[in-house]
Amino acid sequence: xxxxxxxxCPALLIVTYCxxxxxxxxxxxxxxxxxxxxxxxxxxxGMHRNNVSDPYDxxxxxxxxxxxxxEPCIExxxxxxxxxxxxxxxxxxxxxxxxxxxxxxxxxxxxLQNTERLFQSSGNKTFSKEASTLSQLPLYGMSNxxxxxxxxxxxxxxxxxxxxxxxxxxxxxxxxxxFGESDEHHTEKEKNYRESKxxxxxxxxxxxxxxxxxxxxxxxxxxxxxxxxxxxxxxLQHQLKQLGKKFLQPCExxxxxxxxxxxxxxxYLLKEKLGQSLDNSSQAIVSNQLQDLSWKNISKTExxxxxxxxAAVTDSHILTSEDSTLSEILKHELIQxxxxxxxxxxxxxxxxxxxxxSQMCNAPPVTxxxxxxxxxxxxxxxxxxxxxxxxSHKASTSRITEKPPGFxxxxxxxxxxxxxxxxxxxxxxxxxxxNGIISQMLLCSQNGPWGNTPRMASSPESxxxxxQPIKLKSSIMRHQRHPVSLxxxxxxxxxxxxxxKAEFSEMHGAxxxxxFPSTHIQEALTPGHLRKAKLMFFFTRYPTSSLLKAYxxxxxxxxxVTSQLIKWFSNFREFYYIQMEKFARQAFLxxxxxxxxxxxxRDSELFRTLxxxxxxxxxxxxxxxxxxxxxxxxxxxFGAIKGGKDLDPSWKKPIYKIIxxxxxxxxxxxxxxSCLQEAIQG
DNA sequence: GCTCGACCTG
DNA sequence: CAGGTCGAGC
Numbered sequence: 001x002x003x004x005x006x007x008x009c010p011a012l013l014i015v016t017y018c019x020x021x022x023x024x025x026x027x028x029x030x031x032x033x034x035x036x037x038x039x040x041x042x043x044x045x046g047m048h049r050n051n052v053s054d055p056y057d058x059x060x061x062x063x064x065x066x067x068x069x070x071e072p073c074i075e076x077x078x079x080x081x082x083x084x085x086x087x088x089x090x091x092x093x094x095x096x097x098x099x100x101x102x103x104x105x106x107x108x109x110x111x112l113q114n115t116e117r118l119f120q121s122s123g124n125k126t127f128s129k130e131a132s133t134l135s136q137l138p139l140y141g142m143s144n145x146x147x148x149x150x151x152x153x154x155x156x157x158x159x160x161x162x163x164x165x166x167x168x169x170x171x172x173x174x175x176x177x178x179f180g181e182s183d184e185h186h187t188e189k190e191k192n193y194r195e196s197k198x199x200x201x202x203x204x205x206x207x208x209x210x211x212x213x214x215x216x217x218x219x220x221x222x223x224x225x226x227x228x229x230x231x232x233x234x235x236l237q238h239q240l241k242q243l244g245k246k247f248l249q250p251c252e253x254x255x256x257x258x259x260x261x262x263x264x265x266x267x268y269l270l271k272e273k274l275g276q277s278l279d280n281s282s283q284a285i286v287s288n289q290l291q292d293l294s295w296k297n298i299s300k301t302e303x304x305x306x307x308x309x310x311a312a313v314t315d316s317h318i319l320t321s322e323d324s325t326l327s328e329i330l331k332h333e334l335i336q337x338x339x340x341x342x343x344x345x346x347x348x349x350x351x352x353x354x355x356x357x358s359q360m361c362n363a364p365p366v367t368x369x370x371x372x373x374x375x376x377x378x379x380x381x382x383x384x385x386x387x388x389x390x391x392s393h394k395a396s397t398s399r400i401t402e403k404p405p406g407f408x409x410x411x412x413x414x415x416x417x418x419x420x421x422x423x424x425x426x427x428x429x430x431x432x433x434x435n436g437i438i439s440q441m442l443l444c445s446q447n448g449p450w451g452n453t454p455r456m457a458s459s460p461e462s463x464x465x466x467x468q469p470i471k472l473k474s475s476i477m478r479h480q481r482h483p484v485s486l487x488x489x490x491x492x493x494x495x496x497x498x499x500x501k502a503e504f505s506e507m508h509g510a511x512x513x514x515x516f517p518s519t520h521i522q523e524a525l526t527p528g529h530l531r532k533a534k535l536m537f538f539f540t541r542y543p544t545s546s547l548l549k550a551y552x553x554x555x556x557x558x559x560x561v562t563s564q565l566i567k568w569f570s571n572f573r574e575f576y577y578i579q580m581e582k583f584a585r586q587a588f589l590x591x592x593x594x595x596x597x598x599x600x601x602r603d604s605e606l607f608r609t610l611x612x613x614x615x616x617x618x619x620x621x622x623x624x625x626x627x628x629x630x631x632x633x634x635x636x637x638f639g640a641i642k643g644g645k646d647l648d649p650s651w652k653k654p655i656y657k658i659i660x661x662x663x664x665x666x667x668x669x670x671x672x673x674s675c676l677q678e679a680i681q682g
Numbered sequence: 683g684c685t686c687g688a689c690c691t692g
Numbered sequence: 693c694a695g696g697t698c699g700a701g702c
Contacts, residue, residue, distance in 0.1 A: 564694085570687065571693060656688085
């Protein structure tokens with residue numbers, strides 16, 4: 001049987017990542033093994049390559065550098081047995097629901113002894129020349145063994161075997177020292193050594209000291225451990241079931257829910273197919289996986305490639321190409337789920353590793369749908385595209401109703417910048433870290449403060465909210481299906497989950513950026529301060545440093561802080577003037593002649609743009625004074641453009657001078673550290 | 683020489 | 693949003 005690199009198994013690749021990146025997330029093995037064993041995890045062509053330009057480079061290891069000689073310890077290449085091999089392994093596991101039945105270690109590890117021989121070999125090099133004996137071994141059906149005479153390739157193979165062995169012998173999913181030696185060698189010193197070694201670099205290969213596999217006479221122990229692995233698999237099955245149920249519930253509640261779409265169809269198709277080949281246990285797993293996928297699908301709001309797939313499913317080819325369709329859907333979804341999950345967890349588990357994990361795999365371009373800006377579609381009314389609304393009595397006469405050639409389309413950012421927070425955050429505190437990913441997801445689903453998130457995502461708040469300011473409408477409420485005030489105590493409880501104050505500050509900003517009411521003088525500006533500064537911009541465009549000091553009483557003003565605040569306002573002005581110029585030019589191009597036609601009202605496009613920038617949550621009522629200033633600014637720009645003054649390089653300066661005199665009084669509520677809530681509440 | 687603000691860039 | 697540059701004003 002010819003070996004084809006296309007047959008390499010991504011699930012095992014991911015497992016390899018887990019092992020290498022810290023030996024801490026062993027429970028993943030079970031998950032991926034099940035995914036693999038289910039037969040539904042197939043490689044998306046090119047998705048998991050380490051090197052995009054190299055169709056054969058699937059090895060995350062290849063980027064690691066050997067600490068001794070500076071060379072890549074393992075070159076890219078083909079070292080994975082075909083997936084059918086692993087599939088048979090997993091199937092074997094799954095087909096033995098009896099936890100007491102022992103698993104033959106050699107079934108998992110066909111070249112066990114030779115691996116041992118490899119690791120028993122001594123020498124300065126990690127893989128000595130003795131390893132070449134491996135080339136005499138069966139090569140997983142590869143027809144041409146000569147290519148494996150290369151030392152590096154042998155090393156690869158041995159390494160993968162080592163990983164597989166780790167899978168088979170390790171009972172505890174959360175034991176960090178996955179490949180530790182036996183107890184008698186577990187001196188504290190060694191533990192520390194491994195710990196530090198892990199921190200220094202992602203472990204790219206197991207040294208002879210670190211592999212228990214090099215020790216003969218361990219088969220019985222390994223059998224016990226295989227037993228435990230099986231138990232773990234069953235536990236994972238159970239967790240998967242729970243997870244699936246959890247996520248499928250909202251799907252089943254509504255007939256019109258999106259799970260009736262492609263994923264529902266995919267589930268049906270797959271269940272039918274699997275019924276022919278998998279035993280009940282496997283079916284349950286796969287079914288639950290699909291439920292999970294359905295949930296993921298629900299949480300998608302737009303821009304999913306799946307919609308294309310969905311179209312493919314619903315078309316008439318369904319009966320003739322259902323296999324490929326099913327495969328496509330599942331591949332896409334699985335890869336997304338797995339990649340995101342891996343990234344999330346590894347980021348948390350190994351925060352010190354700079355090249356993890358989004359970079360580590362040259363990640364498959366799993367597109368978490370961008371929350372970036374979109375541009376107005378063709379349906380947008382021309383009268384609102386650019387313009388501050390005309391005064392009503394003139395609108396009928398001066399409004400442009402046709403789009404002139406070359407009419408630029410501007411972003412309607414107000415709608416688009418609403419952040420999609422569909423992702424259920426994985427809270428990786430020390431308490432939950434040990435529970436494995438599924439437990440975490442369950443935890444998140446049940447207890448997490450964002451527990452409603454998946455459902456929210458499935459039915460996001462209407463984007464077409466009236467553009468009038470909505471008081472008391474915090475962005476937290478926007479993100480909750482059933483608005484619940486987030487009280488201080490709750491915020492603090494979140495804080496307790498964070499490892500550090502800085503982390504909380506970050507999370508705090510991410511949640512809503514409402515300044516944490518505190519008398520504590522902060523040494524640095526927070527996202528809350530930024531938000532406050534933006535709102536202050538509605539009142540003042542050119543604040544002095546003394547004014548800023550008067551309004552940021554909870555900040556310890558240093559030179560750095562002051563300049564940062566000044567810089568913020570500089571950036572605010574920059575955006576403001578850019579928008580003014582843009583809209584003024586467009587008005588000019590549209591044939592407006594009278595500057596008095598230009599009025600920035602609350603439902604004008606310009607206002608939307610500005611409001612989105614400075615008042616993202618739309619939870620602050622923009623003062624009328626700002627509208628007046630904006631209108632004046634727009635007219636000044638318009639007048640200058642109309643008069644051809646923009647030919648002068650410094651034509652904006654007079655405008656800046658005018659606008660700088662229009663600063664108004666900032667409400668005193670901004671002075672209090674909890675000003676934002678007060679300001680929002682009016 | 684210093685500060686400030688606009689402008690450019692990543 | 694932050695860093696750097698440049699010119700203007702004092």
